[in-house]
Amino acid sequence: MPQNQKLLKYSSEYSDELSVDDELKKIRSCIQCGMCSAVCPSGSFTALVTRKIMRKALAGDHSVLSGPEIWYCSTCFNCYERCPRTIPVTNVILKLRNMAVREGYLPDALKNVIKNLTNTGHAVPLGGPDSKWAKLREYHKLKKVPPTVHSFPEALDELFTLLDKIKFNARIPYR
Amino acid sequence: MSLEKPKPRVAVYICHCGKNIADVIDMDEITEYAKHIPNVVSAKNYKFMCSNAGQDLIAEDLKSGKIDRVVVAACSPLMHEETYRRVLRENNFNEFFFEQANIREHASWVNLRDHKGAMDIAKDHVKMAVAKVSNDRPLIRQKVKVTQEALIVGAGITGMFAALDLANKYKVHLVERTPTIGGHMAQLDKTFPTMDCSACITTPKMVEVGRHPNINLLTYSEIENVDLNVGNFEVQVRKKSRRINHLICTGCGTCGEVCPITVPNEFDYNMGYRRAAYVPFPQAIPAQYTIDIKNCIECKLCVDACEVNAIDFNQEDEIIDLKVGSIIIATGNDIFDPSTLYCYGYQKYKNVLIAIEMERLLSSTGPTLGKVIKPSDHKTPKRIGFLQCVGSRDFHEGTHKYCSRVCCMYAIKQARQFKEKYPDSEVFIFYIDMRTFGKGYEEFYEIAAREYGINFIRGRIGDVFENNDGSLIIRGSDTLLAEKYEIEVDMLILSTAIEARKDADEVSRFFGVQFSEDGFFMEAHPKLKPVDSLSTGIFIAGTCQAPRDIPDAVAQAKAAASSADNFMFSGEVEIEPYYSMVQPEICSGCRSCVQLCPYDAISFDETTNTADINAIKCKGCGVCVASCPSNAIIQNHFTRNQILSEVRALKPWENYIKEN
Amino acid sequence: MTEIKEQKKEHPKEELIEKPFSDLKYSLYLGCVIPNRYPMIERATRFVFDKLGIELIDMNGATCCPAPGVFRSVDKALWLTLGARNLTIAQNNKTTELLTLCNGCFGTLHEVEHEMKSNPDINQRINKILAEKNIHFDGNVNVRQIMDVLYFDFGLERLKSLVKKTLNLRVAIHYGCHILKPSSTQLFGQDPDNPTFFDEVVETIGCQSIDYQEKLMCCGAGGSLRTGFKDNSLQYTIEKLRQIRKVGVDCIVVCCPFCHLQFDLGQIEVSKFLDDGEEEFRIPVIFITQLLGLAMGYEPEDLGMIKPEEPKGISPFVPFDKLLKKIESIPLDNQVQKIKTNAKTEAKPKAKTKAKTTTKGGKKL
C-alpha cells in the first residue's frame, strides 16, 4: 500500500468509551440529520461541525481529539436540546474534551485559567488587595476583598488538599 | 372403566427456534432436565417445532399411543398455540391437552447475555407447563351463530373500500363522524406517483358507496356503546341531529346562501369559509345539508328559505341499535400539530404552513381554486421550501419516533405540482433521508430532480426567522457539504407527521383493541395477522393501524373485508371454552357472583337455590371464580388446581439453598 | 415582623417602600466575575435584596464554581469535587437555598447538585474525597438562580407592587444559555425555544422587552470559548449586537455576569471586526437587579451605576450616561398612573392576537 494514502480506518475505540455512560451511548443512534450543526452558533463562525464531530467519534478518527474543533463549542446546549434522537451532543463534546486532555491536547490559553484556579481558588482572581479591582470594590462600598476563598486562607488550604486527593496536578498536563 | 385417574403421560418438545432460543439456552441440558419432571414420559428438541416436520414429530408420538398430553417450549402461546392445538385435534386428541411454555419472549430474548438466568427461567416455565397440562381437562369448543352483517367505523378511503367489498355479500353499516364520507383523501388534490386527480378517483367511489343498496350509510354519527359478544356485536350508534331532514333535503343549497354565519371550513383546514348551514365540499356524500348547531344563531332564515320545508330545528339525536357479526375499524389518523416546535415558527410566522394546508391551496377545489398564495400578502411565492420529518423520527416528548412513510412522497408531489403551476419558481426540499420505497416512487423522485429541477438539500433546518416583508430566512446545515446555509424563501411547508387519532383510546375501549407503543392500534401479528385485532371478529385497517399511503390503505381495506367475509361466511364461530361453571352441589346460593359478572351471564336458579352461568354469555374472565366464597365455580383451562400447581411447581428456594 | 418595624423607626424617611418580606433567606454565591470584575452587580443585588426584605448570607471561603466550560472540559472529577464543596458551604450556613447570580455558576452547581442527588455512585465517590477535609454533602441544598428567585419565590405580583417609576425603556433581553438548557434540569418548565420568564419580569417592572433576531443565541463567552479563542467568541457577540442595534434599544439586560462582561467589554473588543464605516457599539449593559432598583425608584449610585475617574481600565466599559439621563427625566409615582393605563390599553389587543392564533380561525387568507 502506498505510504501516502490517507485512508480512514474505522475503530469503535471512542464510541465504546462514550457508551459506558447510558446517556452518551445515544451517540450510536445518530442519523446525521444535521440538526445539531444547523443550530450551532459556533458553526456559523468557526470550523466546528458538531455533526462531523459525532461521526468522527463514531468512526474512531483520531483527529476528533487532536483537532481544535471540539474547543470551539461555547456549550450553549442548542444541539443538546434539538437533537431529534435526544443525543446529549454538548455532553459528548465535553467528554471528548476530557479524553483529549487525557491525551495531552489542551489549548494553551486554558492552562492559565487552570493555574489561576489551582493557585487562588478563582478562575478570575481579584489580583490582591491593592489591585484596581479591589479599589473598584472599595469605591462601591464593598469589602475590599470579597468573602470568598480570597478572604479565607484556610479555605485555600482545603482546596489544595482536595486537589491533591484527586491527583489533579499529576493528571492534567497544564504546567 | 377404572375409577383411578390414569396418570398423565406428558411429552415435552423444546424448540430451538432456529437460533433464537438455542443460542442462549443449552438444548441438551434443558431436554435432559425436562425428562426428569414428574409425569413426563418423553422430551425432545427440534430446530423448528412449528414447521411441518416439527408438527409431525408430535403427531407420530401421539399416534404411537405413548403420550397423551403435549407441552411445547417455544415462543409465546399468543403466536402458535393454535398451530399445536390443531395437531392434537387432527390426531383425535382433545386439543386442550396442550400447554405452551414461553421460553423465547420471556426467557431467551430478554436475557441474551445471561445464559444461566435464561436457563433457570426456561426450566421453571417448562415445569409449570407440565404441571398445568397434567391437570388439563378435555374441553369442547362452543359454536355461536354469526350475524351476517358488518359494521365499518370510519368512511375514509379504507372504510369505503372495505364497505364496497363486503356489501356484495352482506349488509354493511358504515359509520362516519363527519357530515361526509371521503376522509383525508377527499382533501387531496393529486396522488403520487401517478399524479391522478384525487377527486377523480375518490368521488365516483363515494357515489358508489352512497348508492349501494347494501350499505347503510350513517354519517354525522358516532359509536355510543358496544356489547362485545363475539359474532353478535351489539352496537349503538348516535346519529347526531343535522336539523335538516335528509329524506326531504334536495341539496339545493338555498339554506347555505341565506345563512348569515360564516365560519372557517375545517375541510379547507380553516383557510376557507363555510356557512353554519353547509356541505363540507361540493362533491360531499351525502349531498344534503347540515346545520352546525355550535355556530348557528337560530335566526331561522333558512327555515323560510327552504322550499321543501326540510329544516327541522326540533330534530333530535337518534340512537340506532345494530347487531353485526364483524367490525372493521378504519378510523384513520390525525395530523401532527407543529406549533409547539417553536423553532419553525408555525402559527407565529404567517408564511409557514403545514402540508395539508398547502394541499388545499394547490387543490382546484380549494379556497383559492388552485392558486398558491402567501398568507401574508396574497401574492404568489417565488421560492418555497419543504421541511421533512416534522414530528416524525423525533424522540422528544410530543413528537413521534416512527417514520410517517408518506411525507417524502407528498412533499415531492407538492413540489412538482407547484413547479408545474409556476415554472419560474425555485423549490427546496430539506430532508434527512428520502424514503421513496413504493412502486414507481423512486422514479417519481428522480424525475422531480432531473426534469423539475427541485433542489434536494440533505440537512435539517435549525431555525426560521421572519423578515419584515413576511419572507423567511431558513438556517440549516448541508450535511453533505458540511457547510451551514442561509436561504431566503417566501413560504415554508412543514411535512408533518401522521399520528394516531387523539380519541383513539375511546375507540380502543369500545372495541377492546390494544395499542402499539406509537399510539396506533395493534395488529394480532405484525406479519401473519396484519388486519386482525386481538379480539375475534374485529379487524383494523388503514392509517389507524400505522401510517401508510393510499395503495397500502386500500390493500388493507380489501384484506380486512376478506377477513371479515371469511369470519362471517361459515355462519358460526367457535369460541374459546374458557367459560366458568358452577358446581351446584357446592354452591351455597350466596349470590355474590351474580352482581360481579360484567356480562350478566350469571343467573340465579330459585328452585335449586344455586347460581348458574350461561356458557355463551360468559367471556371467561374468571372474576366470579376468584370471588366465590365456597369455591364452587371453576374456570375451564384455568382451574384453581391448575394455577396452584403452576405456583407449586416453582421452587424459589432451590437456588437459595444451593448458594448456602 | 418586629425587625421591619424597628428598621422603619430607624430610617422612616429613607424608606421609599416598606420591606414587604423577610421570610426569604438565601446563601449568596458570588462566583468569580461578580466580586472580582463587576462588583457593581454585587452592590446592586445586595442593596435591592435588602429592600425586598430578602436575607442574603455570605458563603465564606467559596471558590470558583468551577466554570462549567473550562473545568468540566478538562477534568470532571475536579468539577464535581469543587462544585460539591461549594454546595456544602451553603449547607453549613444552615440554608437550603443557594442563590447564584450567574448562569454559568448555576449551570455547574445545579448540575452537580443533580448528579450528587440522583447518582449514588458519584455521590459516594465525591463524598469520599470530601471526607479528607471532614466535609459531607447531605443533599439538602437547592441551587437557585436570581431570575428563578424573582420569578417564583418573590413573584411577579409583589414585584409589580414595588414599582415606583415606570421606566418604559426599550430593552433587549439576553437570557443566556445555562439558565434555559438543558431543559431536563431547568427550573422554569418552559420550552428553551420559547422562554418567557425574563420578559415577564421585565414587562412587570414596566419596561418593554424588544424582540430581536438571535435573541436566544449564546453570547459567546461560555464553554471556555472566550478563554481559549476570544476572536471566535467575539463573532457571536458582534452578531448579537448588530441584531440588537437593528431594533434599537436603550439598554441590554442580562442575568449573568459573564454574559454581562461579554457584552460590556465585548463592545470595545469587537471594534476590530466592524465593517468599514460601521458605527462603534455603545449600548449600555445592565444587570437585572440594577434595572429592578431603577424601577423601584432608587438612585443609580446605590445600584453601582457610577464609575470612578481612577483607576483606568475597569468595568463598566460602556458608559451609562445617556441611559441615566433618560431615567432621570422620568417622573415618579403620580404621572405613573397615566402611563400605566396607556400601557394597559396597549396590552389588550396583544392578548387578542394571541387568542386569534390559538383559534386560528381561518384568518390566514
Next chain:
Amino acid sequence: MVEDSDFEPYIVCFACNWCTYTGSDQAGVSRMQRPADVRIIRLMCSGRMEPRYAIEALKNGADGVIIGACHLGDCHYLEGNEKAVRRFSVINSFMEQYGMNPKRFQFWHISASEGAEFTEHIKEYVAELKKIGPNPRKHIAAKEFKKLEEVVI
C-alpha cells in the same frame, strides 16, 4: 445469611393475557434486557387472581409477587382489573400480619404496548427487593420440603 450482592430475587408475575402478558412478549420481541428473576404465569384477566396464589407463592419462598393488569378503563373484560385492584388492596393490608413486607406484593398496570415500562419496573423492583433481602420463608419452605422428601422417599 446471603450477602446482598449475591442475592437474586425470585419473582412470580401473574399476568393478564391481554395486557401484561402481551406487553412482556413485546419486551421480548424488542429484546429489552431485564434481570432473569421473573417467572410469568398467564391468567385471562387480573380479576381471576385469587389471594391464595400470591400467598402460596410467598409461602413457597418467592421474594416478590406481581399482578400485571390493564390500565383502569382498558380491561378486556370491562372491569375485571378494577375488581382486582380492590381485592389487592385488601390482601396487601394483611401482608404485614403474615409477617411479610407489603412491598413483596405488587400490583402493576402494564398495557400491551408497555414492554419498556415493564422492563423498567422490573429493574426497579429487583433493586428494591435486593435492598429488602430474601423472603424469610425461604428457609422454612426448604426445610418443609426436605422433611416431605424424607417421608416420601
